[in-house]
Amino acid sequence: MLDSQSDRPNLVVEGKLSDNERLKHESDFLRGTITQDLQDPITGGFSADNFQLIRFHGMYQQDDRDIRAERAQQKLEPLHNVMLRARMPGGIITPEQWLVIEKFAEENTLYGSVRLTTRQTFQFHGVFKPHIKNMHQVINAAGIDSIATAGDVNRNVLCTTNPVESELHAEAYEWSKRISEHLLPKTKAYTEIWLDGEKASTTEEPILGETYLPRKFKTTVSIPPNNEVDLHANDLNFVAIAEDGKLIGWNVLVGGGLAMTHGDTATYPRKADDFGFIPLEHTLAVAEHVVTVQRDWGNRVNRKNAKTKYTLDRVGIDTFKAEVERRAGVTFGPSRPYEFTSRGDRFGWVEGVDGKHHLTLFILSGRILDFPNRPIKTGLRKIAEIHKGDFRMTANQNLVVAGVPEDQKDEIERIAREHGLIDDLMTPQMKNSMACVSLPTCPLAMAEAERFLPDLVAEVEELLAGHGVPQDHIVLRVVGCPNGCGRAMLAEAGLVGKGPGKYNLYLGGNRIGTRVPKLYRENVSPQVILEELDILIGRWVRERNPDEGFGDFTIRSGVVAEVKVSKRDFHA
Numbered sequence: 357m358l359d360s361q362s363d364r365p366n367l368v369v370e371g372k373l374s375d376n377e378r379l380k381h382e383s384d385f386l387r388g389t390i391t392q393d394l395q396d397p398i399t400g401g402f403s404a405d406n407f408q409l410i411r412f413h414g415m416y417q418q419d420d421r422d423i424r425a426e427r428a429q430q431k432l433e434p435l436h437n438v439m440l441r442a443r444m445p446g447g448i449i450t451p452e453q454w455l456v457i458e459k460f461a462e463e464n465t466l467y468g469s470v471r472l473t474t475r476q477t478f479q480f481h482g483v484f485k486p487h488i489k490n491m492h493q494v495i496n497a498a499g500i501d502s503i504a505t506a507g508d509v510n511r512n513v514l515c516t517t518n519p520v521e522s523e524l525h526a527e528a529y530e531w532s533k534r535i536s537e538h539l540l541p542k543t544k545a546y547t548e549i550w551l552d553g554e555k556a557s558t559t560e561e562p563i564l565g566e567t568y569l570p571r572k573f574k575t576t577v578s579i580p581p582n583n584e585v586d587l588h589a590n591d592l593n594f595v596a597i598a599e600d601g602k603l604i605g606w607n608v609l610v611g612g613g614l615a616m617t618h619g620d621t622a623t624y625p626r627k628a629d630d631f632g633f634i635p636l637e638h639t640l641a642v643a644e645h646v647v648t649v650q651r652d653w654g655n656r657v658n659r660k661n662a663k664t665k666y667t668l669d670r671v672g673i674d675t676f677k678a679e680v681e682r683r684a685g686v687t688f689g690p691s692r693p694y695e696f697t698s699r700g701d702r703f704g705w706v707e708g709v710d711g712k713h714h715l716t717l718f719i720l721s722g723r724i725l726d727f728p729n730r731p732i733k734t735g736l737r738k739i740a741e742i743h744k745g746d747f748r749m750t751a752n753q754n755l756v757v758a759g760v761p762e763d764q765k766d767e768i769e770r771i772a773r774e775h776g777l778i779d780d781l782m783t784p785q786m787k788n789s790m791a792c793v794s795l796p797t798c799p800l801a802m803a804e805a806e807r808f809l810p811d812l813v814a815e816v817e818e819l820l821a822g823h824g825v826p827q828d829h830i831v832l833r834v835v836g837c838p839n840g841c842g843r844a845m846l847a848e849a850g851l852v853g854k855g856p857g858k859y860n861l862y863l864g865g866n867r868i869g870t871r872v873p874k875l876y877r878e879n880v881s882p883q884v885i886l887e888e889l890d891i892l893i894g895r896w897v898r899e900r901n902p903d904e905g906f907g908d909f910t911i912r913s914g915v916v917a918e919v920k921v922s923k924r925d926f927h928a
């Protein structure tokens with residue numbers, strides 16, 4: 357369903373469409389031949405187009421890269437399995453659901469872990485073909501699905517966890533669910549294939565279109581002053597505007613995204629642009645038409661330039677915004693004032709306005725597993741067995757035990773402490789560090805990230821202590837490749853994998869996630885990075901203004917130039 361405006365030649369990129377466009381078009385609304393592939397016992401993997409199509413159902417085909425070469429030597433195919441990513445708008449999961457997913461991971465996955473992600477949901481890694489259908493049936497029976505958590509669609513919608521202002525959060529959370537539902541694919545392919553639902557032919561996708569979006573699309577709902585969701589990583593953002601504690605509308609920001617390709621200056625991380633204020637009643641229309649404009653004008657020829665951020669830079673912000681206004685029948689008002697002052701999680705207990713208690717737990721890289729001396733998976737199972745509230749997965753890969761009544765606080769804290777879920781000695785540096793999954797499961801990884809983070813943080817902690825500021829921190833993030841899943845491109849110091857043991861070092865993001873950092877050193881070892889950080893931390897400690905963060909210091913002192921407009925400044 358193309359809008360007549362979309363045919364204007366300067367708005368649509370001409371050329372041979374990418375092969376993903378063909379496969380979406382031929383997929384019979386995301387069905388492909390997945391069912392046949394599932395029954396093929398010869399291979400553990402999915403063939404041809406199905407390899408891509410299962411993504412729209414929330415799965416990625418992977419193999420363990422640590423053992424890939426060894427298996428090839430033995431003339432075995434890679435140990436194919438799938439990673440599943442659930443759809444959990446706003447990241448809320450009940451204790452009953454927790455017990456179901458934890459049990460499934462324990463009994464049916466290669467690694468036995470549940471992995472909390474940077475987008476407030478969980479992943480299973482290492483599910484073999486014979487378990488895939490059962491996995492969907494098990495999670496669905498618990499009220500969870502994985503529709504549209506990957507592929508060229510709107511992904512899991514984020515919502516600031518903010519348990520303190522519970523009323524505002526409850527409203528914002530409801531909106532994140534409504535937006536997620538509104539933008540979901542309408543095809544019944546998921547139900548048919550995985551849940552043995554009745555075959556129902558699909559004739560149209562009124563919002564996403566029959567070939568879906570040109571590329572992945574990401575949406576957030578945030579509640580200032582916390583920018584936990586890192587809205588500038590997202591295509592579409594609703595920033596809550598409240599009056600007298602009541603939600604009245606949103607400032608809408610469009611066109612953020614963090615990925616780039618090494619060596620390709622036509623790709624860059626970019627902040628979202630402010631479109632202005634809308635009252636609540638226009639939320640779904642605006643969400644729908646930011647999506648339809650991107651659907652019709654996004655680049656379907658070159659996937660590297662297909663995201664909304666590039667569409668905005670190509671057609672112009674005003675043109676894009678005017679088209680959203682025209683289609684949605686809405687005029688954006690002037691933006692309302694708001695301020696972000698943080699984006700980290702508040703660890704430990706906080707009390708909400710409803711008198712309930714909320715315990716935020718730090719989960720290293722979101723990996724839930726029983727580690728030596730830190731059996732956190734067992735600990736969370738025990739908490740889930742008695743917990744009467746819910747759990748909230750944060751966009752920083754952490755977990756909030758939310759809605760705890762006064763008389764259960766002590767018991768929950770005792771279990772958490774006994775299982776290594778609370779560590780009073782944890783430094784601010786550790787709490788402000790993050791890594792993407794990377795090796796061994798990510799096929800795109802160029803360097804270690806999750807497995808490398810603990811050592812890196814320990815070294816940076818030593819540097820801070822050496823300069824006499826052990827309780828200070830840098831927002832430090834490591835990603836295994838320039839796709840940037842751990843949002844290194846919004847960090848004060850971001851390491852981006854370039855090759856085994858080699859990273860690019862980016863500096864100059866700020867503490868609240870509203871500035872993209874800039875390249876400082878290219879293709880260097882962790883040792884070189886630590887030497888550079890040692891010098892810069894020393895300067896920061898000696899020369900900083902009161903309360904000046906490391907990233908702000910690197911800009912003010914000219915260590916790196918500020919990225920104001922990504923297209924112009926990022927590669928300059």
Ligand code: SRM
Binds near residue numbers: 511793
């Ligand atoms: Fe991501 C691809 C993991 C958040 C940008 N991402 C991948 C894949 C699926 C690799 C692949 O395509 O085969 C990774 C699977 C690794 C594994 O073994 O689990 C992967 N991404 C993740 C997660 C699990 C990282 C984490 O440590 O938590 C996050 C899951 C989010 C979720 O629950 O939906 C995750 N990915 C992000 C983010 C951060 C965010 O959204 O806040 C980004 C940067 C923001 C953005 O989109 O610009 C991100 N991932 C990418 C990209 C680059 C997209 C692009 O614009 O070019 C890819 C590659 C692609 O899509 O081609 C990618």
Ligand code: SF4
Binds near residue numbers: 836
């Ligand atoms: Fe994989 Fe790269 Fe994403 Fe890390 S940033 S999870 S290495 S795609």
